[in-house]
Amino acid sequence: MSEYSDKELLELFKDIEKRNFAFNLIVRKYQQKLYWHIRKIVIKHEDADDILQNTFIKVWKSLVGFREDSKLYTWLYRIATNESLTFLKQQKTKYLMPIVDYENQLKETLESDEYFNGDEILRNLHKAILGLPEKQRIVFNMKYFEEMKYDDMSEILKTSVGALKASYHHAVKKIEKYFTED
Amino acid sequence: MGKFNKKLEELKENNKNPFSVPEGYFDSFPQKLQERISSESPEYYWFARLFQVVKQQFALGFMIVAFAVIAITTVNVVLSDKAESVIDSDLYTRIIEVDASEFSEQHFIDVLLNDEKEIEEQKQKESDLYIYYLVDEDIDYGTLIDEL
Numbered sequence: 001m002s003e004y005s006d007k008e009l010l011e012l013f014k015d016i017e018k019r020n021f022a023f024n025l026i027v028r029k030y031q032q033k034l035y036w037h038i039r040k041i042v043i044k045h046e047d048a049d050d051i052l053q054n055t056f057i058k059v060w061k062s063l064v065g066f067r068e069d070s071k072l073y074t075w076l077y078r079i080a081t082n083e084s085l086t087f088l089k090q091q092k093t094k095y096l097m098p099i100v101d102y103e104n105q106l107k108e109t110l111e112s113d114e115y116f117n118g119d120e121i122l123r124n125l126h127k128a129i130l131g132l133p134e135k136q137r138i139v140f141n142m143k144y145f146e147e148m149k150y151d152d153m154s155e156i157l158k159t160s161v162g163a164l165k166a167s168y169h170h171a172v173k174k175i176e177k178y179f180t181e182d
Numbered sequence: 183m184g185k186f187n188k189k190l191e192e193l194k195e196n197n198k199n200p201f202s203v204p205e206g207y208f209d210s211f212p213q214k215l216q217e218r219i220s221s222e223s224p225e226y227y228w229f230a231r232l233f234q235v236v237k238q239q240f241a242l243g244f245m246i247v248a249f250a251v252i253a254i255t256t257v258n259v260v261l262s263d264k265a266e267s268v269i270d271s272d273l274y275t276r277i278i279e280v281d282a283s284e285f286s287e288q289h290f291i292d293v294l295l296n297d298e299k300e301i302e303e304q305k306q307k308e309s310d311l312y313i314y315y316l317v318d319e320d321i322d323y324g325t326l327i328d329e330l
Contacts, residue, residue, distance in 0.1 A: 020216075027212045035208075039201055049207075056215050057222065118200025121193065126200070144190065145199075176186040 004029070006072040013063055023063070027056055030073070033146075034080045040141045041084040043106050043130070045115045051087055055080045074155040081138060081156060088134060106130050128178035132171050139164055140171040 004012070004025055012022035034055060039048040058079050066075065092102050107127050110116060118126070129137055138157070142148045143164075150161045157164070 024212055024216070027215060031211055032208055035203070036199065036201070045201075045203060052211070053215055053218060057219060060219055113201075115202045115204070116200055117202055122200045125193065144194065172187060172190070175190075179186075 010063075010066070010068065010072060023060060026059070026063075026072075026076075030076050031056075034076060037077065037141070037146065038080055038084050040129075040145060041081075041134075041138060042087060043109050043113065045113075047087065051080070051083050055083045058083070070155055071152075074152055077152075077156045078158075085134060085138075103130055124179070125175070128175040129171075131178060132174055136167050136171045136174075139167040140175075143168050 009022055009026050009029070012018045012025070015022075031052065035048060035052050038051045038055070039045065042048050042051060055076070059076060062079075066072070070078075088102075107130050110123065110126055110130065116123070116126075129140060132140060135157070139153065142153050142156075143150075150164050153159075153164050154161050159167075
């Protein structure tokens with residue numbers, strides 16, 4: 001499975017006879033990375049599952065027109081990020097919630113999540129991360145957990161490297177403040 | 183801040199991903215996704231596949247149809263221009279017969295005579311004006327002719 005590079009997968013996808021096979025390989029290659037990226041944004045497994053499916057459906061529909069201006073990997077992350085942000089926006093407007101209430105709800109989800117196995121320190125770390133503004137939270141997750149390069153993050157989030165570095169710096173400071181106040 | 187960064191790094195090294203998924207989730211996900219894609223809009227994918235197969239033939243056919251439409255339109259425009267410049271002789275005869283039948287010969291003569299009469303009257307008025315002017319200014323017409 002891993003012997004196929006993104007370029008080879010895209011070449012395979014262009015062949016109509018091998019399209020399903022190529023798409024299946026793309027899903028298998030990226031499903032875990034994208035799932036964890038989404039999961040850290042929306043916290044709940046069921047929501048992450050829905051968003052991951054929507055992400056790949058969008059990929060299936062748009063991959064024919066993919067112009068290869070960007071890397072497949074960053075393109076997939078961009079779709080997943082946008083889908084996650086759209087989901088959060090929909091949740092807030094659906095229940096007419098202020099941002100703070102929605103953050104609290106996510107923290108409660110984290111408390112009761114049967115698929116969260118971290119200790120108290122990690123739970124506190126994730127609660128602190130949930131207190132960050134959405135974009136800052138995504139930047140922190142990508143840099144800290146996924147160890148992504150700033151250049152790739154810049155392509156995914158369409159933000160300058162300088163702004164991303166500043167965003168990460170502010171995020172770390174806020175998390176530190178959370179821990180010292182706690 | 184540097185101290186806290188170090189602490190964060192240690193925290194990451196000592197702990198695995200705290201989130202987990204139901205057992206076999208990633209193994210079954212591609213199949214689940216494939217089923218959803220197939221059920222969501224089969225006609226779309228059927229059309230997309232068909233379109234990919236017939237794309238070239240479709241493009242060629244479209245070009246032929248477009249060429250035919252342009253050619254037919256051009257021919258029609260050229261022919262219609264010619265048709266407008268030539269009046270159908272039957273129609274022409276009919277117009278003469280219908281319109282001319284509304285006027286008698288005497289009517290034409292009266293109109294012609296009336297026109298001539300109006301011209302004469304106009305000339306008379308103009309010569310009267312000249313005469314009045316010469317009289318008012320006390321100019322002798324014979325002298326005027328001599329001077330000229």
